[in-house]
Amino acid sequence: MLMHVRPGVFLRRDPVADAAPVVFDIPRSGAEYPRAFRATAPMADVQRSISMYVEEVYGNVPDAGATWLYACFPNVFIDANRHELDIDPEAIEGEWPAALQPGAKTKMGIGLIPMVCAGTTRLYSGKLPVAEVRARLDDYYWPYHNELARLLNAQRERHGIALHMSCHSMPAIAAAGQADAGQRRSDFDLGDRNGTTCGAEVVDLVGSVLRGFGYNVTNNKHFIGAECVRKHGNPQNGIHSLQIEMNRSLYMDEAARTRRPELETVRAHLTELARQLAAYACSRSAA
Template sequence: MQMDVMPGVFSRRDPANAAPVLFEIPRSGAEYPRSFSSVARLADLQRSISMYVEECYAGVADAGAIWLYAHCPNAYIDLNRHELDIDPDQIEDEWPVSLQPSPKTKNGIGLIPTICAGSQPIYEAKLSVAEVQHRLDHYYWPYHREVARLLEGFRERHGVAYHLSCHSMPAIAAGNGPDAGQRRSDFDLGDRNGTTCGPELVDAVASALSGFGYKVTRNAHFIGAESVRKHGAPGQGIHSLQIEMNRSLYMDEDTRCRRPELARVRDQLTEVAARVVRFAAERAG
């Protein structure tokens, strides 16, 4: 097995004779760049991170898929947001092109989050255009170029590419969301309402997870964000699916510590990866 690293940006594990399957983890990194300065407590910043997801999916390379893990924390720059999802009020000068702030940006959780732990401010002053551009040039774009390169390589060699974007969600929805106060499902599969992948991939993943007794929903809590929107092109053979996993399955959300069940979840997700690899092999040219 080959291990490739772009220091501070991502790590990648490639099995020998990898199937055209990529499991990527864009929001679990915790390597804060030295230049990062915040008024928030580290404990609050850490609550923005989908902790331990990279460990839960650590076995996918053993199953024949590529594993890609982003190192930077989403409190620094959120790789699952559009590159123009920036609040113009959070930067000192005018951005060179028109910005596209989303409702999430207005709530402080856009490309460059301004709050953590629900309400705690991350900065005491505005950021410069140069600082935000640095984060895009040195972290955001290198990661997304790698995702795009891998998927395009799959398609060129096999005619298809399967992309699983791996995330975790709080067990109980926060008070400002559409599902506020609800107990979430064990896994929620997001294909942006059928636009980023074919239904066969969703069915295969849902069937594998349900086989372990998990409650699986589709586009119920999260329909899929920028990673699947940016890369999914089912009409061209590239299928992107977001997988949201309930954090209570593998960690204590209060203490932020791993639960003993993490090892079992890892083994099960390795089996899910093996199922997707077989699925891809049946469809590869």
């Protein structure tokens, strides 16, 4: 298996053999804290923001012909699944050179540059300098998205199609402040931004495979899909981007933050999902 590294930014594992135009990206599970990250919050709270073990659960997809792309940096440092202008102007020191677009998540403190962790714990004692925020974008956010775009565009140009699965995890029970607060979430929630980032046939295939393993699967119920699929999905031009939210209780003890034995079973299921997506993509390849 070929591995490509941009230290601190991303790891990429290429398919072992019979490469298919399929990419699984894991943007919010990194745990390599950059030296520039100087949070004052307790590390135990900081780490609760990370979607732990997602990169492991999808770790065998290269065996099925897919590319695996993993953001090494923690989303609590800069969140690759947020828009580059989704910044709270009150959280930065200095003037941003463009009009900012803070959304609902930013108002909750979890935008592009999170300002809280573990729900309510403040990450920093004060504001962040504009230069520091720009460095996070230039050195981490854009290199990751540029690599993802390069992979998808190259596959689409060669094959006429590229399938992009953006891999995330969600708490089993929605926290206070969420639209589904207190509810038990499905095993998998598939987000295509209400039909705009991925063709229905691809969404149906993913749902069918996962239901075949006995999972409860919903569509656009808990999360419709955020920046990774919005930025890269272009089904009219052959790039199909789908956000896959996986219930953490399937593979980890959320309270202890440890792996459960079932992780291996889920990993086998997701490797089979990759295999079926690879077969689908290859059957529609123009190469």
